Amino acid sequence: MLYYFTPFVLACSTLLTVSSVESKREVSICKQTGSYQILNTVPITQTNQTSLTFSVKTCKHARIILTDNTTSFRPAYIIIIGLWTKHQIVSRITTCFSEKFTRCLYSSIETPSILSCSEFRTFWVSWNTNITFGQGDIIGDNITRSEMLYNEVVIDFIGIQTVSGDNDKWTFNSEINDTIGINAAIVCEGEDETTTLPDIPPNCTCSCIPSGNHWEYLNDLNLTTEQLYLHLKDRLSDLKASISINLKSTRIAKSKLRCADDNRSVSRFAGVIGSLVLVAVASFIVYLDLVGLVIKS
Numbered sequence: 001m002l003y004y005f006t007p008f009v010l011a012c013s014t015l016l017t018v019s020s021v022e023s024k025r026e027v028s029i030c031k032q033t034g035s036y037q038i039l040n041t042v043p044i045t046q047t048n049q050t051s052l053t054f055s056v057k058t059c060k061h062a063r064i065i066l067t068d069n070t071t072s073f074r075p076a077y078i079i080i081i082g083l084w085t086k087h088q089i090v091s092r093i094t095t096c097f098s099e100k101f102t103r104c105l106y107s108s109i110e111t112p113s114i115l116s117c118s119e120f121r122t123f124w125v126s127w128n129t130n131i132t133f134g135q136g137d138i139i140g141d142n143i144t145r146s147e148m149l150y151n152e153v154v155i156d157f158i159g160i161q162t163v164s165g166d167n168d169k170w171t172f173n174s175e176i177n178d179t180i181g182i183n184a185a186i187v188c189e190g191e192d193e194t195t196t197l198p199d200i201p202p203n204c205t206c207s208c209i210p211s212g213n214h215w216e217y218l219n220d221l222n223l224t225t226e227q228l229y230l231h232l233k234d235r236l237s238d239l240k241a242s243i244s245i246n247l248k249s250t251r252i253a254k255s256k257l258r259c260a261d262d263n264r265s266v267s268r269f270a271g272v273i274g275s276l277v278l279v280a281v282a283s284f285i286v287y288l289d290l291v292g293l294v295i296k297s
Ligand SMILES: *[C@@H]1O[C@H](CO)[C@@H](O)[C@H](O)[C@H]1NC(C)=O
Pocket: 046, 047, 048
């Protein structure tokens, strides 16, 4: 087993050295085992480390455990970020004592969209005077939750766990390797994130031309009537979608939704009429533009 394992570890650290020179000296951890993966080899009580910053990208929630027992994981502090419960998304600090006490102490706060499937989110954890975690990479800023420390819970090892599978990724500044000695077995080569981040603004096509007839570009496109119809149909449903999203997110619309139970058929009727009016208005605008276009050409 060791025989096969060693070249793998060596390969990993080689790749790591290369990638840490090129990028922002980050260590990526992306292997999933189902249980906690222990990050450090040197116990925290020997390094006096009191904080950690990391970035994580996951479609479900992320867990960090701080414990001195890597088999029973008790006693421990467990930080859970972005957990989907029945009605909301929460983050919490859970304090668990010895295995004899099956109950843990929970301290939760609602944190909608704290994590993302497609982009890294950065957090910090500190265990200096309290056990605290927050958002961003500045320790002490944007505190999400803070709880008191207990003498019974000794922090020696940091474990991480994500639950949504291969998509999950964690990165740590590789400088922490100097103090905590990162467990090489869980490190993997970082992917080139620039190809997966979706935040590139879309290319402006000719339909964005700001002046003149909005539909003039259709002249250059030699479309059949059928193609023209399909093209306009898409634009129209885009328009309709953007209008109805705005409608839903206004505060008045929200409060209307809340009392929908009392007069449901009436409000549904009003909703249908409203949508019809909006579609009619949008169609009318498109119609006018098209008439202009036809007259022009
Ligand atoms: C950690 O703190 C203890 C007590 O303050 C000190 O004796 C020890 O040298 C420190 N260790 C490191 C690695 O800084």
